[in-house]
Amino acid sequence: MSGRGRKAVLPPPDFQATERIAADGLQVTVLNKEGFERAFDFAAIAVPQPMRCSLARAFAAQSMGWNSHASGEPYWRSIEVFALFLKAQGQPAEDLGDLNSATLRLWRNNHKDTPGGREALGKMRTLLKREPRLAQGLAAEELARPVPKKGKPSKQSYRPSECDQVLLVAERQFRAALLRIRENTALLARYRAGALAPDSRDWRVGTALEHVAATGELPGFPDKAGKVYTRAEGLLRERTVGRRRVGCS
Structure with missing residues (x-):
């Protein structure tokens, strides 16, 4: 939402994702169906500057199908989780195109066994597949792997x-x-x-x-x-x- 929660002017039909990104490339504005704004600030994401901009572009492109601010929340949380994962590796990639299959495989293995981890995997998989530099090679093959489904519970409740x-x-x-x-x-x-x-x-x-x-x-x-x-x-x-x-x- 904008600073005072004002209602924004609805965008024209030919509105593009790039127009949702601020001049610095780090702030994405999402409009809900009532026309209210909400800004997602990528300057706070703990990754190198080029990757912040790339994530903002992918987020903006994905937001084209949203009609509520709540639609962006799980993507935003997943980006934060992904950024913390990269930071923990010690030497995070400079940009999305620098991600290799080994890093993506470790990201997958570290998060595939919990509900929150699987949600982050799914949302980031959607965003990363929008990156042209990850469309080919071993990294692309890693992203092509589907997110593991929730396993059957080991115990069943009594009727x-x-x-x-x-x-x-x-x-x-x-x-x-x-x-x-x-x-x-x-x-x-x-x-x-x-x-x-x-x-x-x-x-x-x-x-x-x-x-x-x-x-x-x-x-x-x-x-x-x-x-x-x-x-x-x-x-x-x-x-x-x-x-x-x-x-x-």
């Missing part, structure tokens, strides 16, 4: 009926676990109070629970060879994980 089933199974498992915790807490309290008959199964379970509460580990017992192994695992299995696992089919 509503499947979600209901998963929630039902989870609720059952949680309820069973809560009951076991309560039962074990009550049994441990009876063990500590001396209310269990010595050498009974409940007493042995209480002994194991007391050991777990004190050490965080299952008690171990020596086998015939003198090696330590855990017998309490089988003793506590039914009281900790239940008799069987509930599956989700």
Whole structure:
């Protein structure tokens, strides 16, 4: 939009893209369908001056098909991303015609795996293919490669009926676990109070629970060879994980 948002005079039918570029070659003015102006300033793009001018010309040519300022936003963002990429290479090309296939391939590989990166690839591919000096050779072949499409998601969401089933199974498992915790807490309290008959199964379970509460580990017992192994695992299995696992089919 112009400085104060004034409405500009609509261009004539034979208006050319070059007339949208300021005298310094760095500012492109885009008119929306209501005739309001917006200026895109390429002087702020972090690339050498010749490349700024070339990008401005490509942007202006592309803008001929736009009827809103929003149409230019993704192209503008893509140019900024491309400029940052070139700057990170240390020795950016002086102009668009100096871009080689290796640089364009690296640009592609660095941005093909994210939605924002693919958008930048697509918009810059459109702009760079407007550059006559990139119409032939290895760089042209690199630009001719289509932008990778979004890959299929590795995980699929559950359907509503499947979600209901998963929630039902989870609720059952949680309820069973809560009951076991309560039962074990009550049994441990009876063990500590001396209310269990010595050498009974409940007493042995209480002994194991007391050991777990004190050490965080299952008690171990020596086998015939003198090696330590855990017998309490089988003793506590039914009281900790239940008799069987509930599956989700």
